[in-house]
Amino acid sequence: METTPVRTSAAAAPGAALQAPLTDPCVHCGFCLPSCASYRVLGTEMDSPRGRIHALKAIEAGELALDATVARHFDSCLGCLACVTACPSGVRYDQLIEATRPKLNAPELRSPAAQAFRRLLFALLPYPRRLRIALAPLRAYAGTPLQGLARRSGLTRLLGPQLEAMERLLPPLAPETFRDGFPVVVPARGERRARVGLVLGCVQRLFDPQVNAAAVRVLSANGIEVVIPPEQGCCGAVTHHQGEEAHTRALADALVASFEAVLGPGRPGGAEPLEAVLVAASGCGHTMKAYDRLASGDFPAPVADIHEFLARLGLSQEFRQRLQPLPHPDGTQASAERPLTVAFHDACHMLHGQGIEAQPRQLLRAIPHLRLAEPMEAGVCCGSAGIYNLVQPQEAAELGRIKAADLAATGAELVSSANIGCTMQLRRHLDGEAAAALPVQHPIQLLDQSWRAGVEA
Structure with a gap:
């Protein structure tokens, strides 16, 4: 939900000029490339921030039209904002891509099937009541042996890549899902x-x-x-x-x-x-x-x-005093000699979008005998990115596998993530697809578990 002082109107025609100051600071140094998730998996210049900025300049100059082919390179962007953090020149790529997104919704830029799928997502995901109605018939399927059988047998592939991606993200549905x-x-x-x-x-x-x-x-x-x-x-x-x-x-x-x-x-x-x-x-x-x-x-x-x-x-003194060590996956209590190792996953819109990095780590360190492990590529997107893992399932799956391997390489026993999209993406790819199957929980859940252990002691 956003505007900027230099944003063009949402009603502008596809390819309408963006104001030049947003693109001018780009010196095409390439510092953004290692941080760019889409460039990581696609490896093409046009699927990088630098390439997209070059395309925008060409559109502004009337040298390039925003047609379906060009639009695909903008659709490949996850909007993770990692390039904004990485840029030494202060290019506000976040404002550029936000100004461009409305133009990509012109009907001639996507296939009828792609448009219909997006309409379905926008008619369901933002409306809990509608989504609950849609999920109700799946209560006997999600998280059951039937779901596992459908996946192992390859039946879910018959749904097509986008619907299969939705099914792969479907978790067990708790009673609280419906109220x-x-x-x-x-x-x-x-x-x-x-x-x-x-x-x-x-x-x-x-x-x-x-x-x-x-x-x-x-x-x-x-x-x-x-x-x-x-x-x-x-x-x-x-x-x-x-x-x-x-x-x-x-x-x-x-x-x-x-x-x-x-x-x-x-x-x-x-x-x-x-x-x-x-x-x-x-x-x-x-x-x-x-x-x-x-x-x-x-x-x-x-x-x-x-x-x-x-x-x-600040956590209250009484709350801190109640915090207890959390158990290892084998059920034994964490201790000073054997702390519980937790890998923290930085969600892009927390790290790059809001500049929040230290605070969740600070809260987790309040839990006794918890050791934080940092992945090598903390700033690279996991591939969730809103609906990206549904509308660009192949690229998102590759990013999910990369992120899962990076988190598993920390030697952690558990992963903590503070964004629901990331959590669902990570659970999919850490469920035996990486070096180890790792549970994923929100930092506040871990804090709650530690406190409740103290209350119940």
Whole structure:
């Protein structure tokens, strides 16, 4: 969900000129190439930030038309923003690709089948109620031996590459997938230190509902009152990253309105102000922080990633005292002599998009006898990138295998990731496809497990 001072209109024709200052700083040095995920797997200049910038300059000069062939090179971009971090010249490629995305949605630039598949995704993924209806018939399939048999037999390949990619990401569906079950206000435990709102996300609340449950427990245990609007929907990240500006704006406005509906005198969320609106999915956080340019209104408080907020506020003394070592996969307790080794995966929209790197690590280090292991290529995308692993399944699968091998090479017993798309991608490719099968959990889940062990002791 975003705008920039130099962005062109979403209604501009495909190939309409972008303003030159965005591309001019590029000196074509190539520093972006090693960080670029699409260049890593495709190996062609036109599928790199430098090549795309060259194409944009040619389009501006009238030397190149934005046709279906050229558009494919922009569609290969994951929007991971790693090149922005790597660029020594300060080129804002993030603004360039965001300004270009709406133009790629012109009907002549993609096949009818590709357009229909995207329409299906945008009609389902941002709408939890619709997605729950679609998932209900799959409860007897997801996570069962039947799913394993279908995959081993090759039956899922008959679905075609894109639908097969969707099936490969489908996790077991917990009962919590089909209901949220949170009160509007979750009180703080003990003395209240803060009052926040919480955005549940759309994909996260269905496919990994334990993350939000852990987030609510950890916040409450740290003396933080949590307001959770019951009618909240998608933040718009899924559509924002694909240049669907009108759709994004509608989703953003609806999410803001869901908070307005519960806050105020006589309303269920109470009249007291919020200090922040939190989210535990970094892709959502990146988009929500742009609501000043994407939504008609804004949240009642600044947006913060949950790790960012907790690190700033500080874990309460009582919470810290309750933290206990986590078990190894074999069930034995971690100890000073044998710590639990956790590889932290930096989600792109957390690391490159929001500049959040130290905070989740700081929180994880509060857990006794937990040792963090760093992968060699932490800044390279895992291939999830919103709907990229669905619309570009082959490239995404290769990136997933590379990332899985990198994480497994750390010797970690567990991987921690703070974005639902990354988590689903990593679970797929760490499930026996790398050197070792590794579980993947959110940092807040690990913090919650450590705290609950202390409470139950």
